Amino acid sequence: MPRIYLDHNATTPLAPEVVDRMTAVLRDEFGNPSSVHHFGQRAKAAIDDARSAVAALIGGDPSEVVFTSGGTESDNFAIRGVAEAVEPTGRRHLLSAAIEHEAVLNTFKALGRRGWATTLLSVDQTGIVSVDAIRNALTDTTALVSVMHANNEIGTIQPVAEIARLAKANGAIVHTDAVQSAGKIPVDVKALGVDLLSISAHKIYGPKGVGALWIRRGLRLQPLLTGGKHERSRRAGTENVAGIVGMGVAAQLARAKMAAEAERLAGLRDRLEEGVLRAVSGTAINGTRSPRVPNTTNISFDRVEAESLLIALDLDGIAVSTGSACSSGTLEPSHVLKAMGFPPHRTQNSIRFSLGAANTDADVDRVIADPGSGAGLMSPAGRKGPPRRRFPGTCRRPGLYGPAPIECASS
Ligand code: PLP
Numbered sequence: 001m002p003r004i005y006l007d008h009n010a011t012t013p014l015a016p017e018v019v020d021r022m023t024a025v026l027r028d029e030f031g032n033p034s035s036v037h038h039f040g041q042r043a044k045a046a047i048d049d050a051r052s053a054v055a056a057l058i059g060g061d062p063s064e065v066v067f068t069s070g071g072t073e074s075d076n077f078a079i080r081g082v083a084e085a086v087e088p089t090g091r092r093h094l095l096s097a098a099i100e101h102e103a104v105l106n107t108f109k110a111l112g113r114r115g116w117a118t119t120l121l122s123v124d125q126t127g128i129v130s131v132d133a134i135r136n137a138l139t140d141t142t143a144l145v146s147v148m149h150a151n152n153e154i155g156t157i158q159p160v161a162e163i164a165r166l167a168k169a170n171g172a173i174v175h176t177d178a179v180q181s182a183g184k185i186p187v188d189v190k191a192l193g194v195d196l197l198s199i200s201a202h203k204i205y206g207p208k209g210v211g212a213l214w215i216r217r218g219l220r221l222q223p224l225l226t227g228g229k230h231e232r233s234r235r236a237g238t239e240n241v242a243g244i245v246g247m248g249v250a251a252q253l254a255r256a257k258m259a260a261e262a263e264r265l266a267g268l269r270d271r272l273e274e275g276v277l278r279a280v281s282g283t284a285i286n287g288t289r290s291p292r293v294p295n296t297t298n299i300s301f302d303r304v305e306a307e308s309l310l311i312a313l314d315l316d317g318i319a320v321s322t323g324s325a326c327s328s329g330t331l332e333p334s335h336v337l338k339a340m341g342f343p344p345h346r347t348q349n350s351i352r353f354s355l356g357a358a359n360t361d362a363d364v365d366r367v368i369a370d371p372g373s374g375a376g377l378m379s380p381a382g383r384k385g386p387p388r389r390r391f392p393g394t395c396r397r398p399g400l401y402g403p404a405p406i407e408c409a410s411s
Pocket of ligand 1: 180210
């Protein structure tokens with residue numbers, strides 16, 4: 001049975017061009033980029049090329065790009081780096097939204113425990129952060145506003161440029177997490193008007209464990225990692241040369257293919273969405289349909305539990321995800337859908353379909369025609385019956401996936 005991967009917001013497969021280039025770098029470019037000799041300088045040149053490619057993807061200058069270990073580190077660096085740098089000024093308020101990724105939310109929580117005032121705004125059922133709510137929440141002591149560009153669970157695109165204008169007029173520094181938008185839609189740091197922007201390679205067909213933080217020239221951040229003078233003293237540690245080069249190739253490919261791929265994926269996504277809504281009663285789309293990144297839809301199912309549906313689809317060879325996190329055997333509702341004010345049956349029973357490069361019309365046809373039919377969850381019987389169906393112990397499923405309980409994190 002050919003498997004269909006519809007979880008590209010969690011991660012993407014490596015582009016073949018990325019594999020080829022990374023393989024060559026792993027084999028041939030073993031020099032330390034800090035070394036002055038030939039071997040080191042070759043590795044450094046490869047990093048510089050990647051830096052230019054990443055900068056081009058987001059409209060920045062290569063000197064403003066700092067490579068990190070991924071989106072999580074970039075978000076941490078932006079928030080903690082600003083907080084530590086501005087602490088002496090007396091600005092001790094951080095502002096963000098409750099629909100952010102855990103990399104932002106938990107960094108806010110950690111700083112809150114250290115005495116920072118933090119505000120996390122809820123949103124309405126469109127899944128868009130209100131510019132008015134930002135205006136009302138800004139204070140004279142707001143040091144940083146961090147609002148994601150596109151949401152990872154529902155795909156909604158946030159009004160970052162408007163928020164940045166307001167926040168900067170108020171003297172705050174502005175960060176955006178563009179992990180789910182870069183490479184999918186045009187991202188331009190100048191048009192957005194932000195000071196800091198996070199991206200991650202593995203969401204754009206690059207390798208895991210590498211990302212970047214764009215830092216507007218002139219902005220001073222306290223580094224997270226101290227050590228040598230790597231990355232212009234902004235991030236210490238010998239560079240992950242192959243990973244960085246892989247990210248550069250991925251950025252180049254994303255930029256070249258973006259317009260056509262966005263149109264293709266939006267067409268597939270819309271057909272999938274309409275097909276599921278038509279075939280299964282009690283379904284609804286979570287968040288506004290526009291503006292949204294082209295590859296994502298998030299659908300709630302009234303009559304089945306999302307975890308059960310996810311497993312049924314997986315058994316049928318279709319990989320999707322839920323925003324619900326399961327840990328220690330209990331199913332936590334999606335924090336994004338909760339922040340949007342949805343009732344429990346929706347926060348716990350939603351599926352994210354996120355499409356990508358390998359998906360075709362035939363994949364969409366198969367999902368619409370036969371989703372979860374192995375368990376009868378979306379079949380005609382499942383459509384009629386009100387009782388919710390659930391696999392026993394969906395968070396702990398030793399029979400299906402091995403003995404260990406599955407711990408989930410948002411992606
Ligand atoms: N921010 C968003 C919006 C994400 O979707 C993710 C990953 O799922 C991250 C940050 C974290 O990125 P990484 O997996 O590279 O640490």
